Amino acid sequence: MRIGIVGGGQLGRMLALAAHPLGIRSTVLDAGDECCASDVADHIHGTFDDVAALEQLASRSDVITFEFENVEVEELRSLTSTRIFPPLDALAVSQDRFSEKTLFQSLGIETPRFAAIDTIDELRNAAGEIGLPAVLKTRRMGYDGKGQFVLRESADIERAWNELGGTPLILEAFVPFDRELAIIAVRSREGTMATYPMTQTKHIGGILAESIAPPPHISKETTASAVQAVTAIAEKLDYVGALALELFDCDGRLLANEFAPRVHNSGHWTIDGAECSQFENHIRAVLDLPMGSTACIRPTAMLNLIGRTPALGALAHFPDLRIHLYRKAENPGRKVGHVTISADTHEALDAALTPIRRLIERYTQR
Amino acid sequence: MRIGIVGGGQLGRMLALAAHPLGIRSTVLDAGDECCASDVADHIHGTFDDVAALEQLASRSDVITFEFENVEVEELRSLTSTRIFPPLDALAVSQDRFSEKTLFQSLGIETPRFAAIDTIDELRNAAGEIGLPAVLKTRRMGYDGKGQFVLRESADIERAWNELGGTPLILEAFVPFDRELAIIAVRSREGTMATYPMTQTKHIGGILAESIAPPPHISKETTASAVQAVTAIAEKLDYVGALALELFDCDGRLLANEFAPRVHNSGHWTIDGAECSQFENHIRAVLDLPMGSTACIRPTAMLNLIGRTPALGALAHFPDLRIHLYRKAENPGRKVGHVTISADTHEALDAALTPIRRLIERYTQR
Numbered sequence: 143m144r145i146g147i148v149g150g151g152q153l154g155r156m157l158a159l160a161a162h163p164l165g166i167r168s169t170v171l172d173a174g175d176e177c178c179a180s181d182v183a184d185h186i187h188g189t190f191d192d193v194a195a196l197e198q199l200a201s202r203s204d205v206i207t208f209e210f211e212n213v214e215v216e217e218l219r220s221l222t223s224t225r226i227f228p229p230l231d232a233l234a235v236s237q238d239r240f241s242e243k244t245l246f247q248s249l250g251i252e253t254p255r256f257a258a259i260d261t262i263d264e265l266r267n268a269a270g271e272i273g274l275p276a277v278l279k280t281r282r283m284g285y286d287g288k289g290q291f292v293l294r295e296s297a298d299i300e301r302a303w304n305e306l307g308g309t310p311l312i313l314e315a316f317v318p319f320d321r322e323l324a325i326i327a328v329r330s331r332e333g334t335m336a337t338y339p340m341t342q343t344k345h346i347g348g349i350l351a352e353s354i355a356p357p358p359h360i361s362k363e364t365t366a367s368a369v370q371a372v373t374a375i376a377e378k379l380d381y382v383g384a385l386a387l388e389l390f391d392c393d394g395r396l397l398a399n400e401f402a403p404r405v406h407n408s409g410h411w412t413i414d415g416a417e418c419s420q421f422e423n424h425i426r427a428v429l430d431l432p433m434g435s436t437a438c439i440r441p442t443a444m445l446n447l448i449g450r451t452p453a454l455g456a457l458a459h460f461p462d463l464r465i466h467l468y469r470k471a472e473n474p475g476r477k478v479g480h481v482t483i484s485a486d487t488h489e490a491l492d493a494a495l496t497p498i499r500r501l502i503e504r505y506t507q508r
Numbered sequence: 509m510r511i512g513i514v515g516g517g518q519l520g521r522m523l524a525l526a527a528h529p530l531g532i533r534s535t536v537l538d539a540g541d542e543c544c545a546s547d548v549a550d551h552i553h554g555t556f557d558d559v560a561a562l563e564q565l566a567s568r569s570d571v572i573t574f575e576f577e578n579v580e581v582e583e584l585r586s587l588t589s590t591r592i593f594p595p596l597d598a599l600a601v602s603q604d605r606f607s608e609k610t611l612f613q614s615l616g617i618e619t620p621r622f623a624a625i626d627t628i629d630e631l632r633n634a635a636g637e638i639g640l641p642a643v644l645k646t647r648r649m650g651y652d653g654k655g656q657f658v659l660r661e662s663a664d665i666e667r668a669w670n671e672l673g674g675t676p677l678i679l680e681a682f683v684p685f686d687r688e689l690a691i692i693a694v695r696s697r698e699g700t701m702a703t704y705p706m707t708q709t710k711h712i713g714g715i716l717a718e719s720i721a722p723p724p725h726i727s728k729e730t731t732a733s734a735v736q737a738v739t740a741i742a743e744k745l746d747y748v749g750a751l752a753l754e755l756f757d758c759d760g761r762l763l764a765n766e767f768a769p770r771v772h773n774s775g776h777w778t779i780d781g782a783e784c785s786q787f788e789n790h791i792r793a794v795l796d797l798p799m800g801s802t803a804c805i806r807p808t809a810m811l812n813l814i815g816r817t818p819a820l821g822a823l824a825h826f827p828d829l830r831i832h833l834y835r836k837a838e839n840p841g842r843k844v845g846h847v848t849i850s851a852d853t854h855e856a857l858d859a860a861l862t863p864i865r866r867l868i869e870r871y872t873q874r
Contacts, residue, residue, distance in 0.1 A: 143820070159528060162521075162548055164820060165833030165845070182528055182548055417828050426824060435827040439805065454509070454530060458792060461801040462783050467531030479531070 143429055144169065146203030146224070148190055150177030152468040152477065153209035153405050156413070158183035160421035166429070170209075171199045178468045179209075191217045200224035207383060207428050211236050211403050212283050227331070227382040227428040232403045235379065239281045239312045239400065246398045249374040253398050254390070259311040262303045268313040269299055275316035278302045280309050290348065292316065317397055319390035323357060324408035327372040328423040329381045331430045336423070337369050338416060338436045341408045343388070347508050349475060350407045352499075353444045355415060358488045364394050375401060384409065384424035407446070407477070414464040414482045415442025440484040441491045445498065447479035449507025457481060460498055474507040509795055510535065512569030512590070514556055516543030518834040518843065519575035519771050519787075522779070524549035526787035532795070536575075537565045544834045545575075557583045566590035573749060573794050577602050577769050578649050593697070593748040593794040598769045601745065605647045605678045605766065612764045615740040619764050620756070625677040628669045634679040635665055641682035644668045646675050656714065658682065683763055685756035689723060690774035693738040694789040695747045697796045702789070703735050704782060705804045707774045709754070713874050715841060716773045718865075719810045721781060724854045730760050741767060750775065750790035773812070773843070780830040780848045781808025806850040807857045811864065813845035815873025823847060826864055840873040 143166045147154045150172030158168035159182050168183040171192075177185060184202070188195025190213040200206060206218075206226045215230045215237070235241045240258045247253060257268035259278065269276060274296070280289035291302040293313075322345065326338045342357035343350055372387040386406030388399040409420035418426075418434025426433050450472050457465050460483070467479040483498060485491035509532045513520045516538030524534035525548050534549040537558075543551060550568070554561025556579040566572060572584075572592045581596045581603070601607045606624045613619060623634035625644065635642060640662070646655035657668040659679075688711065692704045708723035709716055738753040752772030754765040775786035784792075784800025792799050816838050823831050826849070833845040849864060851857040 155528075159525065162525060163830075163832045164824075165817070165835045167547060181533060418830075431821055432824040433827065434824065434829075437828075451531070455797055458530075458798040458800065461799065462803075463800075464529075464784075466529045469531045 143167075144203050145425060145429065146171070146199040146206040147179070147183065148196075148199070148206065148208035148213055148218070149210035150174065150179035150183070150185060151209060152178055152470065154179035155182060155468060156410075156421045156466075157207075157209060157405065157425060160413075160419055161425050164422070164425065164431075166425060169199060169202050171195055176471065178470050181469060190214060193217055193220060196221055197223075205428050207404075207424070208233070209404055228385070228403045229380055229382065232379040232381050232385075236401055236403045237282055238310075239279055239314075240310070242400055243312070243314075243398075245375065245378065246371075249371075249378060251371045251374065251398045252396065254317045255315040257313050259313050262299070262307065265299055265303055265311070265313060269293060269296070272313060272315045274298075277314045277316055278306055279312050279314065280306060281312050282310065288348070317390045317392060319392050319397070321357070321391045322399075323368065323389045323391050323396070324353075324386055324406065325368045325372050325389070326384055326386050326406060326409040326412070326420050327369075327376050328384050328420070328427050328433055328436065329376045330427050330433055331382050333377075334433065335373055335376060336433055336436045337372060338409060338412055338420065339438045340365060340368055341411065343408050347475075349448060349477070349508065350446055351448070352446070353408055353411060354488070354491070355411045355442055355444075356438055361394060364391065364396060367396050371396065371398060372401075379403075383427045384420045407480075410466070410480050411442040411444040411482050412436075413466070415439055415484050440486055441488050442482055442484040443491055443495055444480055444482045445495075445502050446477050447481065447502060447505065448477055449474045450505045451478045452501060452505040456501055460501075462494070463498060472507075510569050511791060511795065512537070512565040512572040513545070513549065514562075514565070514572065514574035514579055514584070515576035516540065516545035516549070516551060517575060518544055518836065520545035521548060521834060522776075522787045522832070523573075523575060523771065523791060526779075526785055527791050530788070530791065530797075532791060535565060535568045537561055542837065544836050547835060556580060559583055559586060562587055563589075571794050573770075573790070574599070575770055594751070594769045595746055595748065598745040598747050598751075602767055602769045603648055604676075605645055605680075606676070608766055609678070609680075609764075611741065611744065612737075615737075615744060617737045617740065617764045618762065620683045621681040623679050625679050628665070628673065631665055631669055631673075631677070631679060635659060635662070638679060638681045640664075643680045643682055644672055645678050645680065646672060647678050648676065654714070683756045683758060685758050685763075687723070687757045688765075689734065689755045689757050689762070690719070690752055690772065691734045691738050691755070692750055692752050692772060692775040692778070692786050693742050694750050694786070694793050694799055694802065695742045696793050696799055697748050699743075700799065701739055701742060702799055702802045703738060704775060704778055704786065704802045706731060706734055707777065709774050713841075715814060715843070715874065716812055717814070718812070719774055719777060720854070720857070721777045721808055722804055727760060730757065730762060733762050737762065737764060738767075749793045750786045773846075776832070776846050777808040777810040777848050778802075779832070781805055781850055806852055807854050808848055808850040809857055809861055810846055810848045811861075811868050812843050813847065813868060813871065814843055815840045816871045817844045818867060818871040822867055828860065829864060838873075
């Protein structure tokens with residue numbers, strides 16, 4: 143079996159690495175000469191809207207999937223010869239923060255208050271209704287905290303508009319959350335659902351810095367509410383593959399922030415900490431294979447390597463650390479790898495993390 | 509960093525797969541067009557004694573290692589530009605069952621009784637001294653039970669000689685063992701040693717069928733004796749990398765059978781069951797990186813897929829099963845993949861194994 147992946151970054155790399163032990167080969171479509179997935183996958187050079195390149199990818203693949211949701215849906219729709227999962231409608235919804243939150247609302251999933259913004263007057267009105275602080279975001283193409291402006295006082299309205307105005311925007315209430323959580327679900331082509339234990343995530347400057355799964359001190363009710371939300375979304379979208387839902391935890395009350403129709407950074411811990419990783423389960427789901435267990439083996443923490451890759455010897459100095467380097471060019475803010483560590487208890491995990499955090503912080507460039 | 513691997517079979521494939529997350533790329537040397545490591549490594553076509561091909565491999569690699577011990581040592585010695593680990597002297601000893609057992613003896617490691625055989629008269633004498641049953645083996649190039657003849661009665665002497673005579677042979681006492689065990693050690697370039705928990709192995713027709721790590725019901729004394737033996741061998745050979753020692757367990761008394769100067773089938777469980785796999789630790793050792801933990805996470809069983817690859821969907825039907833397919837052409841007796849399963853206790857492992865064994869047995873062709 144062969145899988146085609148639109149995008150050749152680290153997610154494509156880890157998908158291809160997970161596919162090999164199943165005897166499945168991957169081909170990635172990526173315009174970059176040095177796309178990091180090409181170490182472990184065949185590589186078709188082309189942009190995501192290059193129909194000829196997409197057709198070449200389709201001709202080599204039993205199924206097409208993507209590692210990046212900001213691709214042009216219309217070009218993909220033209221590929222009728224090869225099945226594409228997750229469904230393109232899920233992609234389309236996730237590409238627009240307003241459609242996404244409207245979907246959440248329609249399914250009874252709580253979200254921060256929000257309003258679509260096309261003019262500065264709409265922004266002024268919405269700021270009045272929602273109240274400040276609030277976050278103005280582009281509806282499309284934002285990731286890792288890009289395309290966002292936090293409004294703290296009325297004077298910020300004009301500054302925010304000057305920075306982001308001119309494209310469709312959304313204003314969202316600023317949520318004074320206790321912590322951020324994420325949940326990864328996988329849904330098969332027959333509609334079987336499985337969810338991984340939740341992940342507690344910590345972002346710095348809009349970029350995921352660290353995650354712990356399962357989250358320390360999480361109630362059954364909170365977990366059930368996250369499972370219910372991600373299940374409702376996946377079923378509504380007739381979803382196939384791995385799907386990540388990011389949530390704010392406000393004293394046990396969950397507000398949905400956004401979903402990603404793909405494998406997700408908040409699920410990287412599953413490679414080392416779960417019976418079957420999000421990458422392998424995504425591949426199994428889109429290829430119509432039975433899914434692997436999503437059970438967590440032991441509490442596991444993940445730390446992103448951002449901007450610079452630490453010396454391999456320094457990382458390997460921690461004998462229990464699992465190292466995942468992406469072989470990407472270094473650049474401030476860019477995710478160049480991640481590490482995980484597992485322990486029998488959250489307390490032991492916490493103790494093990496301290497010196498690792500210190501090492502990684504020395505190399506990090508945000 | 510780049511690693512060169514002599515041999516492109518499943519061991520090379522799993523070495524290369526373990527290298528990628530460390531950001532290390534691999535090149536394999538293999539004469540086959542369809543060598544299964546080439547899915548995940550660059551591939552130089554050439555036989556193991558092709559000096560030009562070896563030099564090409566060396567020019568692309570920071571260090572050279574091998575996945576197959578029956579290579580010509582002299583050609584490798586000519587490569588002075590690139591370091592080679594494990595040391596070629598270790599390779600040379602392991603290639604000859606008589607040198608190997610003589611080494612064990614010199615280190616005080618118990619072995620079955622043995623004698624070098626070059627003539628039928630020597631065979632007759634040795635059979636008298638050692639007693640029957642005994643096993644006549646070629647001193648060189650045997651693997652997976654090939655090049656062996658079990659002598660049960662005097663009349664077998666001539667038959668065995670007719671089959672194997674003409675090359676250097678060794679006669680070994682037939683050991684009525686309770687079980688077979690193996691231990692994998694890793695030794696760094698600085699001489700740091702680590703050993704994995706032992707593995708209980710079961711061969712059928714000379715081919716490893718199944719292993720369980722750690723072995724059920726193993727005493728501290730037996731484990732200590734295995735660790736002592738493999739440590740003595742590694743230190744005597746100034747060994748670098750992963751090394752496997754196969755042992756017979758005779759009511760707690762261990763007799764050394766043979767060692768392999770490479771990653772080994774009895775250590776495949778370490779990919780899923782140990783903190784850091786034998787493959788990754790071999791790479792770390794030969795590249796002079798700190799070693800990863802050899803601790804076992806949970807009792808883990810491995811079953812080889814022999815002769816035929818079961819349907820992927822049938823394997824994936826067991827949600828906790830870890831699947832490792834090699835994408836090799838099917839052939840009776842050929843190892844085409846393996847699977848592992850872990851559980852919290854040996855009892856739970858045993859229960860989980862029963863239906864998996866049944867499935868795999870249906871596909872096996874020995």
